[in-house]
Amino acid sequence: MSNPTTPENPWPVRTVARMIADWINRLGSVWVEGQVTQISARPGTGTAFLTLRDPAADLSISVTCPAEVLRAQVPPLADGARVVLHAKPAYYFNRGTLSLRADEIRAVGVGELLARIERLRRLLAAEGLFDPARKRRPPFLPRTVGLITGRASAAEHDVLVNARARWPAVRFRIENVAVQGALSVPQIVDALSTLDKDGLVDVIVIARGGGSVEDLLPFSDETLCRAVAACRTPVVSAIGHEQDTPLLDHVADVRCSTPTDAGKRIVPDVTEETLRVRQLRDRARRALHGWVDRERRLLESLRSRPVLADPLGPLDRRAEQIATLVGRARRAVRNHVSAERAALDATNARLTTLGPAATLARGYAVVQRVDPAGNSGVLRSIAEAPAGTRLRVRVMDGAVHAVVSGADPPASGGGSGET
Structure with a gap:
């Protein structure tokens, strides 16, 4: 180099x-x-x-x-x-x-394999991949069921036959893969990714028949378990028999004991659902009839009430009561006005009797002094009217003027003055 x-x-x-x-x-x-x-x-x-x-x-x-x-x-x-x-x-x-x-x-050996599976189980459980809170419920009636299984296997036959027996119109998209051996995990992961990307697939079933620990080892593989946990579509695990529990059963959203059980759980039973719909229809019909009968009785009860049987009668009776009350009110007002008028007349009569005009009408007069300035005042004593004092004498129908020429002393029976 x-x-x-x-x-x-x-x-x-x-x-x-x-x-x-x-x-x-x-x-x-x-x-x-x-x-x-x-x-x-x-x-x-x-x-x-x-x-x-x-x-x-x-x-x-x-x-x-x-x-x-x-x-x-x-x-x-x-x-x-x-x-x-x-x-x-x-x-x-x-x-x-x-x-x-x-x-x-x-x-x-099998013991070592089981020990490794147990260590992986504890690891995945600690990461929360087995948490029930993250598991999703498959749809009630999926549009398409994705099935991952071996080609022409008994597991494929069990799932298809039982699902179509319960719901004949169910649709499947089948991905055949190796379910044991070295190629099984990569093929299952690829098939899982393909079905998860399909927008029509609402649930994915991974199915395999029974086998030994070595045969079922791919379904406890860490890569497969993490791929199932990351899958957006609900996954159903149907591996082996009831006693077989690979790690895939814990990670999947639904665990079925056998492929036959998976075929029964992924779709509803058309016979049971038809019966349930019929029962619900009967219950709805009875509920509707009961409601209509109850409302009809209520309407009949309302129609039989006096206010609806004779709607103008209460108005006429109320009009009569109002007319009676108006008459009573008018009479009461007239009586009160008459009583007050009589009282006023009596008071006026008393005032007239006690007033100065009535006294003047009996012959009495009111004498007033008149000074040069034109001011006047009532004359109460002869001492207030020396000779020459101008007087104004008021009688019933008017007044006369006079001049004092002299005065007479009061007598025993009364006094009189001379003008």
């Missing part, structure tokens, strides 16, 4: 391959876990070949190992078996390929 390459001074392929091989050969050994496929161990050969796949991704790498290492496995390894192997990366110079050279292979 100390000599950089240029278009004028390129490296040959052998140099690049040798440098890559030298760099890879410096790498140490590693423990690798995966699923084995394409196992090849020909009799009479000292080297066995196999492919190690990642169970959660579409990725694989070639592995070589001594044939005796492969033959020592009890039971013999089969395609899809989960293994842990100790290997060193190796670069084959002539072919330009990378592989792993294994010197030890250990099969992952």
Whole structure:
């Protein structure tokens, strides 16, 4: 690498391959876990070949190992078996390929698989993926049901037959995938993404029949569980039998014990719904008839009331009462006016009797002194009228003027003056 390459001074392929091989050969050994496929161990050969796949991704790498290492496995390894192997990366110079050279292979037992599933279950539960609050209820009658299952499998048959028996018009969009082995998880995740993007799919069913722990292992895969949790469409899990509980059952929105149960739960029963509609129609009819009868009785009761039977009668009676009250009021006013007029006449008579005019009419007169300035005052004593005093004498029908010429002293019976 100390000599950089240029278009004028390129490296040959052998140099690049040798440098890559030298760099890879410096790498140490590693423990690798995966699923084995394409196992090849020909009799009479000292080297066995196999492919190690990642169970959660579409990725694989070639592995070589001594044939005796492969033959020592009890039971013999089969395609899809989960293994842990100790290997060193190796670069084959002539072919330009990378592989792993294994010197030890250990099969992952059921106990180890269950322990790993349990650790993953605790992890996903701690993250809230099993929380019932995040689970969604599938629609009552989905427009289209997405079904992810094996091609021509018993699970597919059970879901279709039972769903169509309950609701014959149900529509399915079926995605056939591998339901076990190394390809199952990538294919199921891709099918799930495809159905989730379909706007007509209202619910997705993932169905598979029963099997061993190894067969059902893809349905406890972390990648699949997280994909189901992120799915916007409600997901129904129908894996295995009642006793089978992969992690998918905990993450899915609805868990069905079997594919048959899933076919019964994703759609309503047309017979039951028809009966329910008929019952609701009968209840609505009875309720409507009862309401109409009740309102009719109320109208008849209102019509039989006097105010509606004879609407003008109360008005006539009220008019008569008003006329009677008006007559009484008029009589009361007249009587009051008459009484007040009589009282006024009596008072006027008393005032007339007590007034000076009545006294003058009986022959009396009012004598007043008149001074040169024209001022007058009532004469009360002869001492106030010396001789020559001008007087004004007021009688009933007018007044006369006089001049005092003298005065007479008062007598015992009264006094009189001379003018």
